[in-house]
Amino acid sequence: MILKKRSFQKLGAAAVLGGFCFTAHCAHRAGSEYNITAVYTQSAICIDGILDESAWQRAAPVFLKNNRSDQEVNREVSTRVMTCYDDSTLYIGFICNDPDIWTRFTQRDEHLWTEEAVEVFIDVDDVPDTYVEIEVSPANVLFDSYIVDPQNINIPATAAFNLPGIRTAVKIAGTLNVRADRDSSWSVEIAVPFRDLAMARTKNVTAGMGIKVNFFRLDKNQGMASAGYAWSPTHGRFHNPAAFGRLLFKK
Numbered sequence: 374m375i376l377k378k379r380s381f382q383k384l385g386a387a388a389v390l391g392g393f394c395f396t397a398h399c400a401h402r403a404g405s406e407y408n409i410t411a412v413y414t415q416s417a418i419c420i421d422g423i424l425d426e427s428a429w430q431r432a433a434p435v436f437l438k439n440n441r442s443d444q445e446v447n448r449e450v451s452t453r454v455m456t457c458y459d460d461s462t463l464y465i466g467f468i469c470n471d472p473d474i475w476t477r478f479t480q481r482d483e484h485l486w487t488e489e490a491v492e493v494f495i496d497v498d499d500v501p502d503t504y505v506e507i508e509v510s511p512a513n514v515l516f517d518s519y520i521v522d523p524q525n526i527n528i529p530a531t532a533a534f535n536l537p538g539i540r541t542a543v544k545i546a547g548t549l550n551v552r553a554d555r556d557s558s559w560s561v562e563i564a565v566p567f568r569d570l571a572m573a574r575t576k577n578v579t580a581g582m583g584i585k586v587n588f589f590r591l592d593k594n595q596g597m598a599s600a601g602y603a604w605s606p607t608h609g610r611f612h613n614p615a616a617f618g619r620l621l622f623k624k
Protein backbone atom coordinates (compact mmCIF):
# COMPACT_ATOMS: atom_id res chain seq x y z
CA MET A 374 0.00 0.00 0.00
CA ILE A 375 1.75 3.11 -1.21
CA LEU A 376 -0.94 5.57 -0.23
CA LYS A 377 0.14 6.58 3.23
CA LYS A 378 -2.01 6.25 6.29
CA ARG A 379 -1.83 10.01 6.69
CA SER A 380 -3.67 10.36 3.40
CA PHE A 381 -6.47 8.12 4.62
CA GLN A 382 -6.75 10.18 7.78
CA LYS A 383 -6.77 13.35 5.77
CA LEU A 384 -9.51 11.95 3.59
CA GLY A 385 -11.57 10.99 6.62
CA ALA A 386 -11.13 14.29 8.38
CA ALA A 387 -11.88 16.28 5.27
CA ALA A 388 -15.00 14.22 4.63
CA VAL A 389 -16.30 15.17 8.04
CA LEU A 390 -15.25 18.80 7.89
CA GLY A 391 -16.38 19.18 4.30
CA GLY A 392 -19.53 17.29 5.18
CA PHE A 393 -20.11 15.76 1.73
CA CYS A 394 -20.23 19.35 0.60
CA PHE A 395 -23.53 20.60 -0.68
CA THR A 396 -23.03 24.27 -0.10
CA ALA A 397 -23.36 27.28 -2.33
CA HIS A 398 -19.71 27.54 -3.29
CA CYS A 399 -19.79 24.08 -4.86
CA ALA A 400 -22.25 25.32 -7.45
CA HIS A 401 -19.79 27.60 -9.22
CA ARG A 402 -17.95 24.80 -10.93
CA ALA A 403 -18.24 24.15 -14.65
CA GLY A 404 -20.12 20.92 -14.16
CA SER A 405 -22.69 22.46 -11.87
CA GLU A 406 -25.56 22.10 -14.32
CA TYR A 407 -25.18 18.32 -14.04
CA ASN A 408 -27.20 16.82 -11.22
CA ILE A 409 -28.16 13.22 -10.59
CA THR A 410 -30.37 12.07 -7.74
CA ALA A 411 -29.75 8.93 -5.75
CA VAL A 412 -33.07 7.52 -4.54
CA TYR A 413 -33.25 5.92 -1.12
CA THR A 414 -34.06 2.24 -0.86
CA GLN A 415 -34.89 0.06 2.11
CA SER A 416 -34.97 -3.12 0.08
CA ALA A 417 -31.80 -4.96 -0.76
CA ILE A 418 -29.97 -4.51 -4.05
CA CYS A 419 -28.62 -7.84 -5.27
CA ILE A 420 -25.28 -7.10 -6.92
CA ASP A 421 -25.63 -9.37 -9.93
CA GLY A 422 -25.41 -6.89 -12.80
CA ILE A 423 -29.18 -7.07 -13.35
CA LEU A 424 -30.86 -3.77 -12.63
CA ASP A 425 -34.28 -5.21 -11.86
CA GLU A 426 -34.67 -4.01 -8.28
CA SER A 427 -37.43 -1.49 -7.62
CA ALA A 428 -34.92 1.22 -6.65
CA TRP A 429 -33.44 1.16 -10.15
CA GLN A 430 -36.92 1.58 -11.59
CA ARG A 431 -37.41 4.69 -9.43
CA ALA A 432 -34.00 6.18 -10.22
CA ALA A 433 -34.07 8.72 -13.06
CA PRO A 434 -31.23 7.84 -15.45
CA VAL A 435 -28.71 10.22 -16.94
CA PHE A 436 -27.23 9.58 -20.38
CA LEU A 437 -23.57 9.90 -21.27
CA LYS A 438 -22.58 12.19 -24.14
CA ASN A 439 -19.61 12.21 -26.48
CA ASN A 440 -16.83 13.53 -24.28
CA ARG A 441 -15.24 15.66 -26.98
CA SER A 442 -18.21 16.96 -28.96
CA ASP A 443 -20.83 17.19 -26.19
CA GLN A 444 -23.22 15.50 -28.61
CA GLU A 445 -25.67 12.76 -27.78
CA VAL A 446 -24.42 9.36 -28.88
CA ASN A 447 -26.21 6.90 -31.12
CA ARG A 448 -28.68 4.58 -29.48
CA GLU A 449 -26.65 1.48 -30.34
CA VAL A 450 -23.83 2.71 -28.10
CA SER A 451 -25.80 4.81 -25.61
CA THR A 452 -25.09 4.60 -21.87
CA ARG A 453 -27.53 5.11 -18.99
CA VAL A 454 -26.35 5.66 -15.43
CA MET A 455 -28.51 5.46 -12.30
CA THR A 456 -27.79 5.85 -8.59
CA CYS A 457 -29.49 4.81 -5.39
CA TYR A 458 -28.46 4.36 -1.76
CA ASP A 459 -29.35 2.87 1.57
CA ASP A 460 -28.07 3.65 5.04
CA SER A 461 -24.69 2.07 4.40
CA THR A 462 -24.04 1.93 0.68
CA LEU A 463 -24.01 3.93 -2.54
CA TYR A 464 -25.14 1.98 -5.59
CA ILE A 465 -24.27 2.93 -9.17
CA GLY A 466 -25.78 1.22 -12.19
CA PHE A 467 -24.72 1.42 -15.83
CA ILE A 468 -26.56 0.07 -18.85
CA CYS A 469 -24.27 0.20 -21.90
CA ASN A 470 -25.66 -0.51 -25.34
CA ASP A 471 -22.78 -2.10 -27.19
CA PRO A 472 -22.56 -4.05 -30.47
CA ASP A 473 -19.06 -5.35 -29.67
CA ILE A 474 -18.30 -6.21 -26.03
CA TRP A 475 -14.71 -7.21 -25.32
CA THR A 476 -11.85 -6.94 -22.86
CA ARG A 477 -8.62 -8.83 -22.25
CA PHE A 478 -7.96 -7.87 -18.65
CA THR A 479 -8.39 -10.34 -15.82
CA GLN A 480 -6.68 -8.80 -12.77
CA ARG A 481 -7.64 -6.01 -10.39
CA ASP A 482 -6.00 -2.67 -11.15
CA GLU A 483 -4.93 -3.55 -14.68
CA HIS A 484 -5.21 -0.62 -17.09
CA LEU A 485 -8.83 -1.04 -18.04
CA TRP A 486 -9.06 2.40 -19.67
CA THR A 487 -7.01 1.19 -22.62
CA GLU A 488 -9.85 -1.11 -23.69
CA GLU A 489 -13.52 -1.04 -22.64
CA ALA A 490 -14.73 0.10 -19.23
CA VAL A 491 -17.16 2.22 -17.30
CA GLU A 492 -15.73 4.74 -14.86
CA VAL A 493 -16.98 6.57 -11.77
CA PHE A 494 -15.11 9.46 -10.16
CA ILE A 495 -16.22 10.36 -6.62
CA ASP A 496 -14.92 13.43 -4.81
CA VAL A 497 -15.64 12.62 -1.19
CA ASP A 498 -13.84 15.47 0.56
CA ASP A 499 -14.48 18.49 -1.67
CA VAL A 500 -10.77 18.92 -2.28
CA PRO A 501 -10.88 19.03 -6.10
CA ASP A 502 -7.56 17.30 -6.70
CA THR A 503 -8.36 14.27 -4.53
CA TYR A 504 -11.00 11.76 -5.50
CA VAL A 505 -11.72 8.08 -5.84
CA GLU A 506 -11.71 6.55 -9.32
CA ILE A 507 -13.53 3.29 -9.97
CA GLU A 508 -13.49 1.41 -13.25
CA VAL A 509 -15.22 -1.84 -14.17
CA SER A 510 -14.63 -3.85 -17.35
CA PRO A 511 -17.17 -6.02 -19.17
CA ALA A 512 -15.46 -9.03 -17.53
CA ASN A 513 -16.17 -7.47 -14.11
CA VAL A 514 -12.53 -6.66 -13.49
CA LEU A 515 -12.12 -3.75 -11.09
CA PHE A 516 -9.69 -0.85 -11.11
CA ASP A 517 -9.92 1.36 -8.02
CA SER A 518 -7.61 4.21 -7.20
CA TYR A 519 -7.31 7.36 -5.14
CA ILE A 520 -6.18 10.34 -7.20
CA VAL A 521 -4.13 12.98 -5.41
CA ASP A 522 -2.83 15.01 -8.38
CA PRO A 523 -4.95 14.82 -11.56
CA GLN A 524 -2.26 16.46 -13.68
CA ASN A 525 0.46 14.01 -12.69
CA ILE A 526 -1.05 10.65 -11.88
CA ASN A 527 1.35 8.05 -10.54
CA ILE A 528 -0.65 5.03 -11.64
CA PRO A 529 1.01 2.33 -9.49
CA ALA A 530 0.78 4.54 -6.40
CA THR A 531 -2.83 5.63 -6.90
CA ALA A 532 -3.97 2.16 -7.90
CA ALA A 533 -2.54 0.69 -4.72
CA PHE A 534 -5.58 2.18 -3.03
CA ASN A 535 -8.38 -0.37 -2.66
CA LEU A 536 -11.96 0.15 -1.57
CA PRO A 537 -12.21 -2.74 0.90
CA GLY A 538 -15.96 -3.23 0.73
CA ILE A 539 -16.70 -2.55 -2.93
CA ARG A 540 -18.80 -5.11 -4.80
CA THR A 541 -19.37 -5.15 -8.54
CA ALA A 542 -21.15 -7.36 -11.05
CA VAL A 543 -21.68 -7.32 -14.81
CA LYS A 544 -24.40 -8.95 -16.90
CA ILE A 545 -23.82 -9.25 -20.63
CA ALA A 546 -26.51 -9.48 -23.28
CA GLY A 547 -24.30 -10.84 -26.03
CA THR A 548 -21.05 -12.76 -26.23
CA LEU A 549 -18.00 -11.37 -24.48
CA ASN A 550 -14.87 -11.41 -26.64
CA VAL A 551 -16.57 -13.02 -29.62
CA ARG A 552 -16.03 -10.15 -31.96
CA ALA A 553 -17.50 -11.41 -35.20
CA ASP A 554 -21.09 -11.32 -33.97
CA ARG A 555 -23.25 -8.48 -32.82
CA ASP A 556 -23.85 -7.91 -29.10
CA SER A 557 -26.61 -5.97 -27.44
CA SER A 558 -25.58 -4.49 -24.08
CA TRP A 559 -23.76 -4.93 -20.80
CA SER A 560 -24.99 -3.71 -17.45
CA VAL A 561 -23.03 -3.03 -14.29
CA GLU A 562 -23.95 -2.78 -10.62
CA ILE A 563 -21.45 -1.18 -8.24
CA ALA A 564 -21.94 -1.06 -4.47
CA VAL A 565 -19.61 1.19 -2.49
CA PRO A 566 -19.97 1.33 1.31
CA PHE A 567 -20.00 4.92 2.53
CA ARG A 568 -17.50 3.92 5.19
CA ASP A 569 -15.00 3.13 2.42
CA LEU A 570 -15.37 6.65 1.05
CA ALA A 571 -15.40 8.49 4.35
CA MET A 572 -12.99 6.26 6.20
CA ALA A 573 -15.37 5.12 8.90
CA ARG A 574 -16.06 8.59 10.25
CA THR A 575 -19.10 9.44 8.20
CA LYS A 576 -21.19 6.32 8.39
CA ASN A 577 -24.36 7.64 6.88
CA VAL A 578 -25.41 10.24 4.39
CA THR A 579 -28.69 12.03 4.77
CA ALA A 580 -31.16 13.46 2.34
CA GLY A 581 -30.06 16.89 1.14
CA MET A 582 -26.38 16.05 1.10
CA GLY A 583 -24.47 16.12 -2.15
CA ILE A 584 -21.13 14.90 -3.40
CA LYS A 585 -19.32 15.60 -6.64
CA VAL A 586 -19.09 12.82 -9.21
CA ASN A 587 -18.60 12.14 -12.87
CA PHE A 588 -19.31 9.10 -15.01
CA PHE A 589 -17.48 7.92 -18.10
CA ARG A 590 -17.27 5.03 -20.51
CA LEU A 591 -14.65 3.86 -22.99
CA ASP A 592 -15.91 2.01 -26.06
CA LYS A 593 -13.96 0.57 -28.99
CA ASN A 594 -16.01 -1.38 -31.50
CA GLN A 595 -15.12 -3.22 -34.67
CA GLY A 596 -15.48 -0.89 -37.63
CA MET A 597 -16.11 2.17 -35.46
CA ALA A 598 -13.85 4.88 -34.08
CA SER A 599 -12.77 4.65 -30.44
CA ALA A 600 -15.06 6.69 -28.26
CA GLY A 601 -15.10 8.23 -24.81
CA TYR A 602 -18.47 9.07 -23.30
CA ALA A 603 -19.06 11.32 -20.31
CA TRP A 604 -21.91 12.52 -18.16
CA SER A 605 -20.35 15.96 -17.71
CA PRO A 606 -17.92 16.14 -20.66
CA THR A 607 -14.35 17.24 -20.06
CA HIS A 608 -13.54 17.72 -23.78
CA GLY A 609 -10.20 16.03 -23.18
CA ARG A 610 -8.70 14.03 -20.36
CA PHE A 611 -11.28 12.57 -18.04
CA HIS A 612 -9.29 13.78 -15.03
CA ASN A 613 -10.83 17.24 -14.81
CA PRO A 614 -12.40 17.80 -11.38
CA ALA A 615 -13.83 21.16 -12.46
CA ALA A 616 -16.26 19.27 -14.68
CA PHE A 617 -17.69 17.07 -11.94
CA GLY A 618 -21.45 17.16 -11.55
CA ARG A 619 -23.36 16.62 -8.33
CA LEU A 620 -24.90 13.51 -6.86
CA LEU A 621 -27.81 14.46 -4.59
CA PHE A 622 -29.33 12.18 -1.99
CA LYS A 623 -33.11 12.09 -1.77
CA LYS A 624 -35.28 10.20 0.66
Ligand SMILES: [Ca+2]
Nearest residue numbers: 419421423424
Ligand atom coordinates in the same frame (compact mmCIF):
# COMPACT_ATOMS: atom_id res chain seq x y z
CA1 LIG B 1 -29.37 -6.43 -9.22
Ligand SMILES: [Ca+2]
Nearest residue numbers: 471473474593
Ligand atom coordinates in the same frame (compact mmCIF):
# COMPACT_ATOMS: atom_id res chain seq x y z
CA1 LIG C 1 -17.79 -2.04 -27.15
Ligand SMILES: [Ca+2]
Nearest residue numbers: 517532534535
Ligand atom coordinates in the same frame (compact mmCIF):
# COMPACT_ATOMS: atom_id res chain seq x y z
CA1 LIG D 1 -6.77 -0.51 -6.45
